[in-house]
Structures are given as C-alpha cells and as structure tokens.
Amino acid sequence: MAVTNAAGAAPAIACEDLWMVFGERARRQLDSARSGGGSPARIAGRLHDQGLIPAVRGISFDVKAGELFVVMGLSGSGKSTVIRCLSRLLEPTAGAVRIAGEDIIAAPPRRMVALRRRKMGMVFQHFGLFPHMTVAENVAYPLKVQGQPAAARAARALEVIELVGLAGREGAYPRELSGGQRQRVGIARSLAVDPEIWFLDEPFSALDPLIRRQLQDEFLRLQSGLRKSIVFITHDIAEALKLADRIAIMRDGEIVQIGTPAEIVLHPADDYVAEFARDIPRGKMMTVASIMQPVGAGGEGGGEDCRGPALATAMSLDDALATCAADLSPHRVTDGDGRVVGTMRPDDLVRALGAVAP
Numbered sequence: 001m002a003v004t005n006a007a008g009a010a011p012a013i014a015c016e017d018l019w020m021v022f023g024e025r026a027r028r029q030l031d032s033a034r035s036g037g038g039s040p041a042r043i044a045g046r047l048h049d050q051g052l053i054p055a056v057r058g059i060s061f062d063v064k065a066g067e068l069f070v071v072m073g074l075s076g077s078g079k080s081t082v083i084r085c086l087s088r089l090l091e092p093t094a095g096a097v098r099i100a101g102e103d104i105i106a107a108p109p110r111r112m113v114a115l116r117r118r119k120m121g122m123v124f125q126h127f128g129l130f131p132h133m134t135v136a137e138n139v140a141y142p143l144k145v146q147g148q149p150a151a152a153r154a155a156r157a158l159e160v161i162e163l164v165g166l167a168g169r170e171g172a173y174p175r176e177l178s179g180g181q182r183q184r185v186g187i188a189r190s191l192a193v194d195p196e197i198w199f200l201d202e203p204f205s206a207l208d209p210l211i212r213r214q215l216q217d218e219f220l221r222l223q224s225g226l227r228k229s230i231v232f233i234t235h236d237i238a239e240a241l242k243l244a245d246r247i248a249i250m251r252d253g254e255i256v257q258i259g260t261p262a263e264i265v266l267h268p269a270d271d272y273v274a275e276f277a278r279d280i281p282r283g284k285m286m287t288v289a290s291i292m293q294p295v296g297a298g299g300e301g302g303g304e305d306c307r308g309p310a311l312a313t314a315m316s317l318d319d320a321l322a323t324c325a326a327d328l329s330p331h332r333v334t335d336g337d338g339r340v341v342g343t344m345r346p347d348d349l350v351r352a353l354g355a356v357a358p
C-alpha cells in the first residue's frame, strides 16, 4: 500500500526502523533482543553478546523528491549497509523501506529486478566498468539489459556521455581513461536509464583532490538540471556540506542527527557531530543560502530595509562578509535568476562564521 504525507505525495524514499544484523538466525535473534526492550544501543549490545553484528540499528529517515540526501559517518558506521538495504541488494533484518510509497520489502523478486533496472541508478567507488567494452558500450549496457533496440540505446548513450563531458571519447576503453573519466562513465551509465532514485556510494573517494572537486562541481551542475532523488554516501564532511540538501550523520549503526549543512555546522546535536564540524572553514564552505532569512520567514518581503549591493545565494560567507563590511545594514539576497529570495543580516553572518558566541 502506498503511504503518503499530508501534502498527498509520498516521499521518494522512506525508511522506517530499519535493522540490518549480520550473523546466524539474525531475524530471530533480533526479535528476542528487542523483546527485552531498551534503546537500539542496548538491543545491539545483546546481539553483540550473541556473536552477531548489528550494522544498522533501527534507523528512520525520508528523502524528498528531488532532494540530495547525504549519509555521512566514519568507516564502519553502517553507511554502505544502509544504501544496500534501500535497494534490497541486502535483505534488511527488520523495518520498512518504501520507494515512492511502494513497500519494496514486500515486493516479489521480479518486481525488484524491474525497479532496479528502471527506477534506480547506482554508482560505486570502484567504477565496475566492463574492461572489454568501449565507453559507449558500457554506458548503453543497462539499456541493452532493458531490451531497447540498438539505435535507441546508442543515441541515449551518446546523450548521457555528452552530459558528463566525455563527448569524443565514446570509442575509448576503460584502460585508456583516467580515474576521473572512468567515474564519469560510471555516472553516465547509471543515468542512461533515467532513474528516479540515484544511489551513490563514495563515488569520488578514489580520486585525487583536484579531480574530486571538479567532479563534485559537475555533479552539482548535473543535479541542478536533473533534480533526482539522491542518497549519496561519503565519509568526508567537506563533501557532505558542499553537496547536501540534508545530511544524516551516522555513528555505530544509528543516525545521530539529520539536518541541513548549516544546522549541522551551527547546531551540532552532540560532541561527535561537533567534532566533524570543528575544522570546517565555514567562510569558504558555507553559502549565503544556508544562513539567509528566506522571504516571508523572518526575511519579510525581501529587502525593504536593505541597502548596499545584493548578495547572491551561492556566495561564500567570506565573500559576503567582504561585501557587508562596507555597510552593516541588512542586505538583499538574490538567486541565480536575480529574484530576491531572502535577507542577510550582518550579525547573523558574523555569528555563523563563529566570530561571536551563538
């Protein structure tokens, strides 16, 4: 049965009280551990004592349509296990996963195969390209699996190859490409079927920092046009803050905080989250959009009392500070199309930069 929210639209992904326990008779052991009651950590402790590995411990979250949702945490915190449960590459031990309202845990295997082929795109850290196929053949492969005719899949492959900036390299083999180019092929291949849901598990982690930054920028540009519903995994807080609409921070199989990049940096839920956010160069990493008062939400009509030049939503806080330093009155904030979308008060800016106590 489809489950919808108050507005009538189901979230793109809804995950509720999800458990993934590795080991013998995991389901029965989990039931027994839960019957004793207590927090997920206590239940996990009982499972540990039985020699099981409770990798994901009763987590819940929603991903909205078109949202870029980042799951972040240290190595071993359970990130990859979560993403594998969402596509049922792993069978969760307990809990519910719904894709656009459809309960996929109850879906029969054939339906699951169809969902993976038509609705879901996946990109992993190790590109997983076929070495004996050209770029074009690799990218067209999922369309071949779908049974699309040769001409249609060649045309679509070229389209997405162009989208990821590899036009002209469609005849190359993976061994002839750099790491960054190979990952672009992986991204193009996952986009070929035009998935609604996109799972990316540390897609840029194997790349050197410069290429990594470049691919992050390209990824943001792609997403601003595509508006896919995305679950993106990373262990890098800077990457999470740069890309995310919202971030879920995981520790020991649990989610300790879900929030926007600004909420995570400015209002960390505990010391673990604060530790991640501590060394972030806020002025460089955070944008005006993340701390402005939106129009109608304290930003009033957007700029009646404002003087001085408008700030752009995409501007870094450092650049905004340089602009505001000349005029300490509130500033209008405009989006890429020049529309007034909010107000920035210089004291909010200074607070966000950590120069005064909140």
Ligand SMILES: Nc1ncnc2c1ncn2[C@@H]1O[C@H](COP(=O)(O)OP(=O)(O)OP(=O)(O)O)[C@@H](O)[C@H]1O
Pocket (backbone or CB within 6 Å): 022, 053, 055, 073, 074, 075, 076, 077, 078, 079, 080, 081, 082, 235
């Ligand atoms: N197939 C498996 N069998 C047993 N334990 C597993 C299995 N897969 C994962 N685990 C364990 O589950 C826990 C979470 O692993 P997971 O790979 O999800 O973490 P992660 O946050 O993605 O880590 P990394 O960033 O290093 O990839 C770890 O303790 C791991 O050893």
